[in-house]
Amino acid sequence: MADTHKISFEPVDIEMEVGEDETILDAAFRQGIHLMHGCREGRCSACKSYMLEGDVQMDDYSTFACNDAEEAEGYVLLCRTYAYSDCEIELLNFDEDELLGGAPIQDVTTKVAAIEPMTPDIVSLKLDVVEPESVEFKSGQYFDLFIPGTEDKRSFSIATTPATPDRLEFLIKKYPGGLFAGMLTDGLSVGQEIKLNGPYGSCTLRNGHVLPIVAIGGGAGV
Numbered sequence: 001m002a003d004t005h006k007i008s009f010e011p012v013d014i015e016m017e018v019g020e021d022e023t024i025l026d027a028a029f030r031q032g033i034h035l036m037h038g039c040r041e042g043r044c045s046a047c048k049s050y051m052l053e054g055d056v057q058m059d060d061y062s063t064f065a066c067n068d069a070e071e072a073e074g075y076v077l078l079c080r081t082y083a084y085s086d087c088e089i090e091l092l093n094f095d096e097d098e099l100l101g102g103a104p105i106q107d108v109t110t111k112v113a114a115i116e117p118m119t120p121d122i123v124s125l126k127l128d129v130v131e132p133e134s135v136e137f138k139s140g141q142y143f144d145l146f147i148p149g150t151e152d153k154r155s156f157s158i159a160t161t162p163a164t165p166d167r168l169e170f171l172i173k174k175y176p177g178g179l180f181a182g183m184l185t186d187g188l189s190v191g192q193e194i195k196l197n198g199p200y201g202s203c204t205l206r207n208g209h210v211l212p213i214v215a216i217g218g219g220a221g222v
């Protein structure tokens with residue numbers, strides 16, 4: 001069993017434990033703490049925070065998300081950061097309402113309900129939620145979908161609203177050579193089981209937001 005350390009987050013005064021074999025972001029999710037995040041792969045900088053104290057190491061990440069000068073100054077990407085001592089970390093970007101009150105991240109079992117081409121390169125994948133019977137999420141979030149029978153996964157935004165928590169739809173762009181693209185063409189059938197994990201993502205509409213919003217969708221446009 002990996003050694004564990006205590007993480008204190010400022011200025012929100014929240015503490016949690018982290019094992020040396022998990023990132024600080026994953027440890028937070030496991031303990032129901034919804035830190036700000038996006039890609040979870042060290043590429044977007046949404047989880048960038050500042051080390052006040054402690055011994056940490058970061059896995060591979062993009063210097064677009066955290067450049068060398070920032071890293072030298074003490075900035076870290078929590079989705080790529082492993083702790084090797086107790087740490088004190090300043091969150092630069094957080095939503096106090098979400099921190100301890102976001103939708104729980106969980107493993108979900110689904111069955112394929114329909115696979116329909118929407119355009120030559122975009123497919124609608126509809127999944128019936130089997131276990132638990134429904135899922136809680138916010139519009140703008142995404143799930144990790146596992147390739148059946150493997151640990152390989154891909155992240156896709158949810159195209160349906162929380163009004164149908166027992167039926168999820170994903171609009172998937174078929175990139176040439178993409179892992180899911182090939183499976184959608186001739187490897188997946190109605191009734192087949194697909195495991196999900198989530199929901200992830202902090203790009204959601206906040207309660208009380210009043211200003212106009214301009215949204216730009218990439219990929220399949222969701």
Ligand code: FES
Nearest residue numbers: 038039040045079
């Ligand atoms: S860099 Fe994107 S979530 Fe950490």
